[in-house]
Amino acid sequence: MDNRYVHYNGRRIGSRFWPLSRRERPKQFLDIVGSGETLIQQTYRRFIKSCPEENIFVVTNAEHKDIVVEQLGIDPSRVLESLFAGILPHVLLYGTFRILKENPDAVIAVTPADHLIVKEEKFTDVIQKLLMNCSRK
16 A cells, blocks of 8 residues: 555635635636646646555535536545635644545645646655655654
């Protein structure tokens, strides 16, 4: 079993990029920079280079679960619905505990889903090294 996991926060509510970003479609679900990918799609693509796809989870609220599944093409079981999606510590703990329940030896990278990373190769290299070094016992 591969112990490398990622969970990221797809729970934003869409207030910072208004009027482009709305509650029903916050910025992580928009192609902000015109690349052909939304921010959440970019995040997912970056992490499948460092972690098995089945070990990537998204924590969001029920309102956005279908958008996550649609945009990422992932199994709905990997989209974790948080009842307290507006409370960041709860989102972080919920995703982490859910993964640790499945694999107590998991090494988990927790990240936002709405950041623009310009130097993707360097970012991916750092994440891969981090996960590999933390996986060593």
